[in-house]
Amino acid sequence: MLLLGTVPLFSKLASLLLRRRLINRLLSALLVYTGTILWSLVIQGFSAINLGLVVIWSTLAFAIGREYVKLTSPVPQQRIPAA
Helix, strand or coil: CCEECCEEHHHHHHHHHHHHHHHHHHHHHHHHHHHHHCCCCCHHHHHHHHHHHHHHHHHHHHHHHHHHHHHHCCCCCCCCCCC
């Protein structure tokens, strides 16, 4: 068993993951509380925010993918003109 000091490495990793999960849950609860109390959002408001985040992350992922293809392709890609 790997030891890090006097505590096994596995228990340190498990403790870190549990703390991280707790922080994620607290941040989610804070977001919901802030959205409902301060911004008076209802389900449709949270849905609109989630949809906006999906569009932003999808656009970012698509742009990164296109840049990756440009950087890793050995031959520059040529566009075929539409007929």
